Amino acid sequence: MKLRIKGNTIRFRLTKSEVAYFSEKKLIKESTNLGLKDFSYGLKISEEAQKIGAEYVNDAIIVTIPTALAKSWTDTNQVGLSEEMQVQDGKKLFILIEKDFKCLDEVSEDQSDNYPNPLADKLK
Template sequence: MKLRIKGDSIRLRVSRSELQRLRDGQVIEETVHFPGGDLRYALGSSPQIDATTASFRDGRITLVISSAELAMWLNEQEVGIYTSIPTAPDRQLEITIEKDFACLDRSDEDNSDTFVNPHSGVAC
């Protein structure tokens, strides 16, 4: 799982095998090791929520999607889950959770466990 943070936005890219683990009820978690402590980030799903939730506690970012969102996302044509969560009266956290598509300019090894890029074979 890849993490990208910019301002009040967070984006996760999920590989094929990670999406299968989510489907099987597992939580996906990664860790970035820093000299002063670790940053952990996790993605899970729950039948007990209706919409994506986000939290940050003890150095861990946790995103949870609803089972309904996951079921829709498992469809081959669905690229991602996109939502905004209010964090203050005038501020929102933009959340993007997408399938990790193969890069068109990298070797096949770099593209292992990715989804087929919808633009592969298309001339620029």
Template sequence: MKIRIKGNSIRFRLTQTEVKNLTEKGAIEEYTCFESNSFKYAIEVSSYHKQMNAIFSEGEIRLHIPKNKIEGWYTNAIVGFEHIQKLSSGNTLSLLLEKDFTCLDNTIEDQSDNYPNPKIHN
């Protein structure tokens, strides 16, 4: 799982295995370890939430995705989901959850579990 954070925007990108695990098991998570602490990011399928929702607490970002939106995601052609979350401060938080495609340019990153890029023509 990759995350990209810029300002009030968070983008989660998932490999094929991660999408399968999320749809079958209901949650996935990863950690980035530092010297004295770790940063956790997780996605959880929710029957409670009607829209995507993110919280940050105790060094963890947790994204909730409604169960009805994600059912069948592993096998269908839907690329991803987006939502603008309104915050109590009056600000907004842009959320994007999407399948991770192989890059069109050369990269040293392992892309063996990424989705085939639809822009590559055979």
């Protein structure tokens, strides 16, 4: 699972096996060691949630997704989910959760578990 943070935007990208795991377990979480502490991030499916939301607790960013939204994303070809969440001082946090596509350019990372890029056929 990849996490990208830029300004007030957080974006998660998941491979096929990560989406399957998330669908089954209702939670997916990863950590990055930063010396004395780990920084964690993850996604959680919640029956109680009314919309997508994020919280930062115990050195972790956890995004909660309502069950129906999560199911429609994990069980279909739907590419992503998004939400603009109100935070303090009238600011907004933009949350994006996407299926990770194979890159169109040559890259060194293993992409065997990524989703086929819908633009790949158009470039042939």
